[in-house]
Amino acid sequence: MSNILTKDQINDYKTNGFIYPVPVIPSIKADYYAKKLLSFQNQHPEHLSGIKARKLHLILTWMADLISEKVILDAVEDLLGPNIMCWSSTLFIKDAENPAFVSWHQDGNYWGLSNDELTTAWLALTPSTVLNGCMKMLPGSHKWPKIDHEQTTDRDNLLSKGQVIKKEITDSDSVNLCINSGEISLHHINVAHSSGPNNSKSKRIGIAIRYITPHVRQLNNYKDSATLVRGTDTYNNFEHEPIPKYDYETASMSFFKKFED
Numbered sequence: 383m384s385n386i387l388t389k390d391q392i393n394d395y396k397t398n399g400f401i402y403p404v405p406v407i408p409s410i411k412a413d414y415y416a417k418k419l420l421s422f423q424n425q426h427p428e429h430l431s432g433i434k435a436r437k438l439h440l441i442l443t444w445m446a447d448l449i450s451e452k453v454i455l456d457a458v459e460d461l462l463g464p465n466i467m468c469w470s471s472t473l474f475i476k477d478a479e480n481p482a483f484v485s486w487h488q489d490g491n492y493w494g495l496s497n498d499e500l501t502t503a504w505l506a507l508t509p510s511t512v513l514n515g516c517m518k519m520l521p522g523s524h525k526w527p528k529i530d531h532e533q534t535t536d537r538d539n540l541l542s543k544g545q546v547i548k549k550e551i552t553d554s555d556s557v558n559l560c561i562n563s564g565e566i567s568l569h570h571i572n573v574a575h576s577s578g579p580n581n582s583k584s585k586r587i588g589i590a591i592r593y594i595t596p597h598v599r600q601l602n603n604y605k606d607s608a609t610l611v612r613g614t615d616t617y618n619n620f621e622h623e624p625i626p627k628y629d630y631e632t633a634s635m636s637f638f639k640k641f642e643d
């Protein structure tokens with residue numbers, strides 16, 4: 383029996399590769415997290431993009447709380463089963479009236495993971511709309527055979543390597559994932575998705591929390607790490623990450639620094 387997703391939602395996820403919206407926290411709590419994030423942004427602007435914005439749950443207690451929000455994990459459990467690790471918590475912030483965008487890509491193409499037991503819970507800390515550049519997804523594209531991507535160099539592309547899928551994509555075939563603050567969308571590791579610029583007068587803030595099962599392995603040649611957030615891990619494919627007891631705890635900081643270079 384599922385926790386919170388309906389049978390139809392689980393079937394939609396299997397058929398389309400995504401579902402939305404799933405309310406997970408009250409909007410007042412989303413505002414609390416947004417304020418924490420913006421005050422962190424003022425102090426540490428260097429941590430707002432790229433590799434330095436991928437695992438803040440290692441050093442900030444409120445981010446560690448956020449990745450373990452009960453209802454998010456209930457929804458993820460409905461898709462991945464009872465044993466869940468958080469692999470990353472990537473910030474996707476688009477400033478007001480800003481050209482930053484995300485090119486069409488499939489996450490699974492370049493993450494080096496052994497299978498598709500990963501789902502992304504994209505949590506909106508502000509409403510995510512067509513005007514401010516919400517995510518767009520192509521239904522059923524998670525079932526496509528493997529498609530090459532190429533690297534591009536547009537400075538406004540929020541993806542680290544500017545990855546673009548090498549396939550003609552008709553934008554009008556895609557679905558706009560408009561969600562409110564406190565809601566998530568859930569997407570499959572191989573679904574094709576993108577997002578446009580923020581043409582609104584306020585920030586669009588989202589956190590893409592990637593959850594895996596302990597069964598997944600990193601095939602690239604390094605020992606990857608993840609935080610066990612529910613259940614047990616009998617595989618030890620990932621080094622277990624420390625959970626910070628207070629912000630910038632020394633043990634967590636030294637673990638975090640491994641990801642800064």
Ligand SMILES: O=C(O)CCC(=O)C(=O)O
Nearest residue numbers: 474484502517577588590
């Ligand atoms: O936030 C966005 O606009 C894109 C996020 C994304 O590509 C992802 O979560 O995989």
